[in-house]
Amino acid sequence: MPARLLSFIFLWTTLQLRAQQITYTLYIRDVQGPLAGATVRIFDQQQTAPISGGITDTDGRIALKVPADRARSAEIRMLGYRTEWLTLNPQTTTYHITLREETYSLPNVVITASKAQQRIEETTVSLTVIRPNLVENKNPTDIQQTMNQVPGVNVNDGQANIRSGSGWSYGAGTRVLLLLDNLPLISPDANQVQWTIVPFESLDQMEIIKGASSALYGSSALNGVINVRTRSDYHKRTWVNLFAGGHPIAPRPELRWWTGLQSLGGLQMSLQNKIDDSTNPNRWFGYLISALGQWDEGYQWRSPDNRGRLFFKTHFNRSRHLHYGLNGNISYRRSASPLIWNGEDQALIALDSSITTNAGFTYHIDPWLTFHQFRSTGVLRHEINARLLAIDNQSRDDSTVFDNASQSYLLQYQTQWLSHSGWKITTGLFGLWAVSNSELFVGRHTSRNLAAYIQTDYRLRRFNLSAGTRYEHFLLDNRSQARPVFRFGANYQAAPYTHLFASWGQGFRFPSMAEAFTRTNVGTVNIFPNPRLNPEYGNTYELGLKQLLSAGQHLKMQLEFALYRMDFDDMIEFTFSRWDTTGGFAQIQRQLGFKSVNIGPVRIQGFELTATGLYSHSHHQIQFLAGYAYSDPHVRFPDQPFILNDITGQPLKYSDLSTDDSTGTLKYRYRHLLKTDLQYTHTRLGYRAGISIRFNDYMRNLDRVFYQVIPGVQSVHQRLNRGDLLIDLRIGYRWPSGAMANLIIDNLLNREVMIRPAFLGPPMRILLQYQVTLE
Template sequence: MGPVSSQTAFIEGVVKDASSGNTLPGVNVFDQNKKGTTTDGNGYYKLELQPGEHIITFSFIGYKTHEKRVSLQEKEQLTQNVQLFLEAELLDVVVVSAGKFEQSLSDITVSMEVIKPKLIQDRNTTTLESMLQVTPGVTIIDNEPQIRSGSGFSFGAGSRVQILIDDLPILSGDAGRPTWSYLPIENLEQMEIIKGASSVLYGSSALSGVINLRTAYPRETPRTEVTLFTGRYSDPSIEESVWWNESNSLIGGLSFLHSRKIQSLDLVVSGNYFGDQGYIGPEIIDPADSSFYPEHISRNGFENRGRISVSLRKNFEKTPGLKIGLNTNFYKSKSTATLLWLNADTGLYRPSPGSLTFTDQDAYHIDPFIEYYSNNGGKHALRSRLYSLDNLNTNNQSNFSDVWYSEYQYTQHFDSLSIPDLVSTFGTVYEDVNAESDLFAGNDGDAGKNNATKLAFYLQLDKKFFDKLSISLGVRNENFEINGLNESATIFRSGLNYKLAEASFLRASFGQGFRFPSIGEKFIKTNVSSLFIYPNTDLRSEKSWNLELGLKQGFKLGQLKGFADLALFQQEFERFIEFTFGQWGPISDPGLGLGFRSLNTGDARVTGLELSIVGFQKINDMELNLMLGYTYTKPISLTPNELYTENEDPFWPDPNYLNTSSDTAGHILKYRMQHAIRGDIGLDYKKFHLGISGRYNSNMANIDRIFEDLDTQGILETGLTQWRKDNNKGDAIFDLRGGFKLNENTKLSLIITNLLNRAYAMRPLAIEAPRLFTIQFKSTIK
């Protein structure tokens, strides 16, 4: 410790979380004259003050503010260690994704949902998309995420929603597609979902929003969890579609987690195994047809997968504020997937011949990182990720990609520099993708081999005025190159949040977005069954802007506390990318050159409103949690007559919205559902818990017209046209869960998904699972 001035004194100490014992970096520490500092990476603070009486305030987002009265003498060096307690109010939930630094949920300028791990565990969530299906504003169509109708269905190429693990992207490098079962959910701190254009902070693919999984680090007490489960599918409600003869298909699996501190080292190890015999039956084919794969044709729509994750973080006591770490995830799966059902009655749960793909998948990521918290409120963070994905597929669909991603970020809190409540966030990003596949034969320069790079810079400023008004401003420049083709974009965002009254917050935001085409969209050339997909090397990036006005209102009804959030939004797209049917190859090609291709389809607009309610109630031994939401969207084409491009043969009409859509009323975009209701209610009472989830999606009015034309003309008879006529009222799906604690550390639960056993399709020609009964056993050792 350095010399002490004869006219001053010092107060120093360490600030910790009262429940976990973890040190808290970034806590604001100041006296009644607003002279202050912030804690470093080890929770340590040191404040120089004049001798006399002082009221020292310790303030940190998500924690109750703590005040301590002290009396300092000249030359005194006083040690005061402090414990902060978490706030119980839902509005004080701490989030990171909105600004890449910790903020209170009530202060952010965008719409966000926060999902806690308890709900994910209680539902026996084996892949994250099943949890997202009950989240307000989110829809998953055949593994592709939609947020507020910002995207449709793109046959697995290109996502307008960025998926992150700990702020780093985890979409595949070639197609920009998530692998939901790859995501490690055993050690989840919380899941944050941003709704609306988020490209300033997260770049291309965040055109409609972001889904960020934040993993947890160990508490002071070691923790071990083991979960075992097994389940059985019911017979489908349509009796003639039952394909199994002897016994119903089963699922089963286990997951584990071990989390502990070893002196200054944080260690987390988790893993998962899952087996599913599948509810989709084998193909019905002619055994003499040698074009199929005999080792796979007798298999059901099965899935077997395993995953293990290891996270390490080292804190350096001799260098306060310095942390280094390594996060890893390794994954192996074998599964089948089907693009088209056989027909809409006896073949509803069977694949059309040639549409079943067998996949042997290997994936891993390795994330080294280093962080340094300075004494003046600054934080340096350098994070990198190697994400490797290798898919060995039948039907000539195999593909491989490596994504090298690096991001340097500097965050400065200016409180210690006498500028209170100002935070700046600067970052630079570099990404390099190498992808190889026979799928990408559209790249004539080096058939099957592709490279894409990104270089970006971003800056965001967040300032709070008078403890009421929060303002956010941001800018990003990103340069993108794919196989020598270059594009760049500079975009801006702004937002404000004003505290109207106690627990009343008015917000407004404007954000621009962009998305560069994926390698798959530009260069893919393949077919599945009788559907052909063609490349488009001239495909250009799409752009958008998003405007939102929202009101968040806290409430207290007896012992029930929570908030209601109402949002009005509009997003407009330019050069909107959609998969479109037409004649893209010469007539000598199989199928006469007809097929699908990614095209810039003109301009589009999505307007709508969303109401969500989150509540919590605790009375003695009873605890109630609820999440409800309604979303209405009006997604329309603004250029329905615009010709997208020219067909190869003048016999076929050049495509536009009007001649490629099955229903042009109101110019509604394809593969959207305008009304969506989501809800979950969970009740814990002493040793018992009970919960129910529900989701309603209105009818999907518009799809690709070609699917109905092929069906009615007998070229590809799927029964789709009649199915859509018979199932045009939308779908309401409910899940039920319940269980009890055998003792303090073990719990037994029963989960029923698709409680009413509805036969429904989120995406035409792909039936969803029938009712599933699952028994779950969970044990926790502390």
């Protein structure tokens, strides 16, 4: 009897232990807040099949009741984030887990729209984000090539163009402001975007605002902003990229002037690390160093492009209040380029063999400091940024010297109040001083730009409201201009994943030194100064929809649709006429040329649809970026004189100077832009493949003078009247160690493209790429 009783007690106790339940509560979030929809599964010791599971609610919370003796670990998974594993302990039933984004994930946090972190679906403007994988997969030799893959954006021979807001202006002046880590990166003299010194091997993400942003960022943001943000997580990481290849053939046999392969290649690297203070978790030092060395023989005759660059970034975290650091970049480039071709059948050879050579250094030094004041009602952030940018360039052709040296000195103080009740108030003072000494500008010139700005953002239930103003004063030599600009935006959450937005913003752009003072001739092209140029001024209106879509845990997609209109007054364009009478008609060839003038009011309107998505199922992943933009850019009054030539007395009309004299279409613009990029990855086997497609319609309007005086422009322009279709292909393999090899073919169909008058874009390019990432 005692033996039977003992056996019964033992069996009863075992069954009770097995039947005992325990409830584990998990709170899942990312760096911005709770994550709804994360999948949590609990496993036993063998991890063969889950014993329980579920999805987090809107607060990122999930509670799961499981047998106490079987639950050993939990898997937390969400599309776009790294999968986390958690060891369960019956003594601890509540866990807080922060998920980190995958490198291939969809972007969800941006800074550029409001100068503070903000979810992309809550912004009040059209905004596209490019992640590093697009850059690393396509191996661009500078960031312009990546920008040409962005929906609604076109870079034309160095001139950035968002939704047809800009054309081609010989590299003088930009209506799109390029920022590197939130500070302007344009040349002090010509206001040119400095594409080649952008350290894209250190890229965290690129944020592109489409529309006037002068209220936050000042002059040159008339048409939009491109903010290149470098990595700042400082997790230990080493990345090395080797590439080599070249241009094997030309689009037509008669264009090929070389034999064999016009080669290119180079090395990129990036190294970052974080050093912690073992005695104080709030004290640490982070650093990032990246470098590029590249040679390119070029597809244009006698036009190589060789460059080197070194970028560094430091972060001293002295306490939870105080952060400071020093960033910097130095670049050397030696290149050559033609301005005008030698005819239709020698389009890759310069007219009269006239090549402009360039060699020089560009560098910038950026000290910064941030101080946080933590209060019971919010956080007050003080930030001081400075940038010294210097360019020393030696440039010349067979007959003319274009040497120039310029420097700019930037200082900005900004405060930001982040209230726990939903208020976000940003104020700032901004100063930019520049000096240039160049034979192009006939001597030394100086400029000064001073500004004060404020922007308020407020979240009220389903609304995100934003309003701001900036007052700017600009002095070029002894001529000054000043005016305020304003912006307002609203975002309304109509449904859990549906946001409606509307925005209005004013923009302006002061003329650059190059537009006001350049007097030179490049080959047979004469350029005349116009120191009486007026600033450009305009308004941008937007109405749109941001939609998040998902199909279970497999598909996650962001859609954005926008209707837009841009009205500009006093738009500046290079205009051909007789701008000098010295010497009479005997010197007519030296009297004809281009000069920057204000052409009057213009209107650009259209719509854009952009889709970004990630599909993941089992070991298959497909990431895509696609978009279509339609623009109708035109001069308001093409048949009315917009200027009276002060030399000849001749009234100039836009229609008289255009190849398309019937519609008033602005020059060097496309109406239709279609962009698509697809990337497939098999995560277990390591195979990868991708394709990029870009289509633009016929550039219907050019300066008429190019038809009349440069051989081949009219015939090529009219022959290529169906638009341009460019396809890039890539295939590769990633080893489990993190190494990756790719074969990349750009312009697979070897299409002939005239990107601006008398200049052809690159033919087919083949590259072999080998990457190693160590983390």
